[in-house]
Amino acid sequence: MGEMIVSLDQDIRLDTTRARLSNLLKRHRELSDRLTRDSDKTILDRLNKEFEAARRSQSQEVFLDGEEWNDGLLATLRERVHMEADRKADNGNAGFALVCHPEERVTYRVGNKVICCLDGSRIGIQYETSTAGETYDVYHCVLESKSFLEKMIVLEHTIPFFLPLRDLENDLLFSNAKKFIDSVGDLLQAYVDRKEQVRVIKELYGNQISEIYHSLPYHMIEFSMDDCDCKFVVSLRYGDLLCELPTKVRILVWPMHHHQSKKQCTSLGSQPIPVRLSFAEDAFRIQSLPEAYAEIMQNMPNEIQQLFQRSPS
Numbered sequence: 001m002g003e004m005i006v007s008l009d010q011d012i013r014l015d016t017t018r019a020r021l022s023n024l025l026k027r028h029r030e031l032s033d034r035l036t037r038d039s040d041k042t043i044l045d046r047l048n049k050e051f052e053a054a055r056r057s058q059s060q061e062v063f064l065d066g067e068e069w070n071d072g073l074l075a076t077l078r079e080r081v082h083m084e085a086d087r088k089a090d091n092g093n094a095g096f097a098l099v100c101h102p103e104e105r106v107t108y109r110v111g112n113k114v115i116c117c118l119d120g121s122r123i124g125i126q127y128e129t130s131t132a133g134e135t136y137d138v139y140h141c142v143l144e145s146k147s148f149l150e151k152m153i154v155l156e157h158t159i160p161f162f163l164p165l166r167d168l169e170n171d172l173l174f175s176n177a178k179k180f181i182d183s184v185g186d187l188l189q190a191y192v193d194r195k196e197q198v199r200v201i202k203e204l205y206g207n208q209i210s211e212i213y214h215s216l217p218y219h220m221i222e223f224s225m226d227d228c229d230c231k232f233v234v235s236l237r238y239g240d241l242l243c244e245l246p247t248k249v250r251i252l253v254w255p256m257h258h259h260q261s262k263k264q265c266t267s268l269g270s271q272p273i274p275v276r277l278s279f280a281e282d283a284f285r286i287q288s289l290p291e292a293y294a295e296i297m298q299n300m301p302n303e304i305q306q307l308f309q310r311s312p313s
Contacts, residue, residue, distance in 0.1 A: 044158045047140040051126050054116045058107045069110045074177050077108075077115070077123050078145045078152075085121045113185050121145050122155060127185050129192040136192050141165075141184060143173075152177060162216040163187055163241065186242055193244045194218035197289040204290055208297075217241055221289075230255050230304060232277075236284060245288075249281040253304065279303055 055061075064073070107116040114126040127139040144155040151174040159165050165184065172180035195218050202212065212223035219238040224231065232253045239247035252274035279299070283292040296303075 043156055044140075047124075047142070047156070047158060048138075050118065051114075051116070051124055051140060054105075054118055054124065055107055055114070058105045058116065061107045061109060064108055064110045069108075069178070071176075071178050073108070074123075077117060078148065081117045081121045081123060081145060082147065084117065084119075088119075111185065112189065113181065115181075118142065123152070125181055125184070127188050129189050131192060131196045136196065137188075139188055141181075143177075159184070159188065160191070160216070163191060190242050190244050191217055194221075194238070201289045201293055205293055205297075219243070221246075233274075234280075234284070236289075245286065246284055249284045251277040251280045251284075253277055277303070 105117070107114060109115075112128045112130065114128065116124050116126075118124045121144060123143045123145060125141045125143070127141070129136045129139070139157070139159050141157040141159060142155045143152045145152045154165065154169050154173070157165060164187075168180055168183050168187070172183060198212070198214055198218060198221060201223075202209070209223050209225050212221075214221045219241055221236040222234065224233045226232075230253050232251060235250040236246040237248035238245075253276075254274040277296075280292075280296040280303075283295050286292075287295065
């Protein structure tokens with residue numbers, strides 16, 4: 001009788017904790033959506049128009065590959081924006097400068113990046129992220145180059161605030177501007193890949209997943225599910241924000257109360273002790289979330305049966 005009361009109290013406390021956690025997760029999602037939706041919308045609209053205008057006024061678009069994209073090209077871009085700014089200051093007529101030097105209105109495409117000269121001694125980089133071969137989100141970063149004697153700075157951007165752009169700027173922009181530009185592109189593409197994986201797994205398996213949580217950069221992802229008379233909790237951690245696949249995976253499983261038996265679970269008193277699913281953890285390390293989920297759920301019944309048959313009674 002005493003054990004039943006203790007077990008009931010524990011269940012009540014667990015339900016209370018789950019309810020609080022669900023409410024917290026809901027508030028977190030609402031805040032995340034609002035911050036992502038409203039952040040820098042005015043800057044985004046203005047930069048979109050400015051980049052479109054710059055590309056319309058170009059005389060040509062040059063595709064670069066491999067060694068063609070180098071520090072020498074960046075030096076050329078800096079020289080062009082300074083010369084154009086000087087001509088406009090001397091002539092007092094921006095339109096005249098543009099007409100007289102159309103050959104200098106060149107846009108460069110390097111992978112998912114479009115690089116162009118902007119008015120006011122600025123260099124613009126447009127990052128076109130993609131998934132499944134289709135453009136996903138577009139981001140902008142504007143560098144200001146006042147003179148060759150001063151280092152370039154990030155003047156403005158539309159990159160999500162929770163990605164470490166300022167850290168990359170401090171570490172790389174002065175010493176290796178090319179590496180800075182490339183690293184920002186890699187950072188954005190990895191973020192989009194993780195984000196899209198979560199969206200797809202929600203879309204395909206949302207009816208099987210009871211709760212899902214993720215950090216703003218999607219470098220921490222957790223979700224739970226009930227299947228095969230068991231409850232599963234999946235925890236994924238990404239070693240850094242450039243990772244598209246998790247570097248740390250932990251999947252725990254334990255039987256539901258009404259399906260427990262001595263052969264089914266390892267227990268301490270009346271409470272089941274969760275067991276790690278190594279085969280499922282390996283799948284998440286080498287495949288995208290939707291692919292890994294589909295594979296483990298297909299093999300789950302046999303694996304669970306074998307797992308708890310091996311567990312001590």
